[in-house]
Amino acid sequence: MMSTGGLITRATTPPVTTPRDPAREAAERELSEPLYHANDPSLLQRALDRFWEAVGALFERASGATPGGTLGLLAVLAVTVLAAAALWWRLGTPRRAATGADVLFGDRTRTAADHRATADAHAAAGRWTEAVQERMRAVVRSLEERTLLDPRPGRTADExxxxxxxxxxxxxxxxxxxxxxxxxxTYGGRTADADTYARLRALDLTLDRAKPLLTGPTA
Known part of the structure; x- marks a missing residue:
């Protein structure tokens, strides 16, 4: 009698399946472990990377719009920097525009003697900038007191x-x-010294003794 040794079908266990959302959440929890982020860049580094990426993209767009591409853009930037440097060298440090009504003097009226005394006190203390300012005010106030200048609020030192x-x-x-x-x-940001003050003091004393040309200079 022949044996019917046919194939024996073995029962298999069906695979374990996990729903999509719980699986994703489990993966996110797993990847959030510090072990996976030990070598990640810092927050500052990531911000800098994004900044330079933006700068690079801007540079690419600018170079694409400039004749000559990147070299053309670099040439334009170089010319701009040189022009700005030449303008700065020509004009010097921008001076602060005077906005007050009294440019040379303050609100309180003081005599030439008062300005001289204050100037000498500043000079004795080594405050040469303040000494120069007060001595120039003494020069102008003295000329006003001698009626060689009309007292006028808002007058500048040059005027x-x-x-x-x-x-x-x-x-x-x-x-x-x-x-x-x-x-x-006063406006140029420079610092005075003893020699500058000495020249203004000598001018003040000289003008105090000088005789004016009352009829004005001849043409």
Whole structure:
């Protein structure tokens, strides 16, 4: 009798399946473990990377719109920098525009003697910038007291020097230099020194004794 040794079908266990959403959540929890992020860049590094990516994209767009591409853009930037440097060298540090009504003097009216005393006190303490400012104010106030200048609020040091030179033409150059020194330390951000103050003090004393040209300079 022949054996029917046919194939024996073995029962198999069906695979375990997990729904999609729980599987995703489990994977996210697993990947959030610190072990997987030990070498991740810091928050600052990621921010810098994004910044430079944006700069690079901007540069690419600019170079694409510039004749010559990247080289053309670099040439334009170089010319712009050189032009700005030349303008800065030509004009110097921008001066602060005067906005107050009294440019040379403050609100309180003081005599030339008061300004001289304050200037000498600043000089004795080594505060040369303040000393130069006060000595220039003494020069102008003295000319006003001698009626060589009309008292006028808002007058600048340059205007005072130009007006005073009409009756004191022999001292026109020194007056312009004094006004320039005042402007440099007041608006130009420069620092005065003992020599600058000594020149203004000498000019003040000289002008105090100078005889004006009452009829004005001849043409």
């Amino acid at each position: 005072a020097a130009a007006e005073a030179a009409r009756s004191l033409p022999d001292h026109a150059t020194a007056l312009r230099a004094a006004a320039r020194a005042f402007d440099d330390v």
